[in-house]
Amino acid sequence: MKRTALVVDGEPSILELLHFILGKEYKIALASSCYEALIWLEDNDTPDLIILDFAIKGFGGKDFLRTIKVSGMYRNIPVVILSQTGDFDPIAAEVPYGVDRFFPKPFNPIELKSSVSEIIASRQEHGMARVYN
Incomplete structure (x- = not known):
């Protein structure tokens, strides 16, 4: 079965x-807003990874990240951050929660794909992948 992002x-x-x-x-699974993503999380299985635009408008990436990281159900999902800023330090200062990778926009799609594969494989190796029925 395919893993889910x-x-x-x-x-x-x-x-x-x-x-x-x-x-x-x-x-x-694609979500054009953080509200849409929260609804998807409530209605579906837990994804193996989340790729999040940190600067998304409205209920933003920072709020979404805080919501899932304080949640008992979603806190262990790896998160890859996409951001318009090329400097991760200001974002890291705003985010007291761990993120797995950071990619400034524009990003290299091949590097992003490689990182996603690496993160998911690493979690599987260490027994942190979700269990499928």
């Missing part, structure tokens, strides 16, 4: 790109 980004072109580059290996 939840992609949360307000830019349709980024959602399409990530679906294209990751869709052959993973089941991809």
Whole structure:
């Protein structure tokens, strides 16, 4: 069974790109807002990874990240941050929760795909992957 990645980004072109580059290996759930992502989380199985645009408008990436990281159900999901800023330090200062990787936009799709594969494989090796029925 394919592993699942939840992609949360307000830019349709980024959602399409990530679906294209990751869709052959993973089941991809797309959300154009953090509200949509929360609804998806409530209605579906826990994803193996979340790719999150930190600067998404409205209920933003920072709020979404805080919500899932304080949650008992979602706190262990690995998170990859996408951001318009090329400097992760200001974002890291705002985020007291761990993130697994950071990619400034524009990002290299091949590097992102490689990181996603590495994170998911690492979690499987260490027994942190979710159990499928």
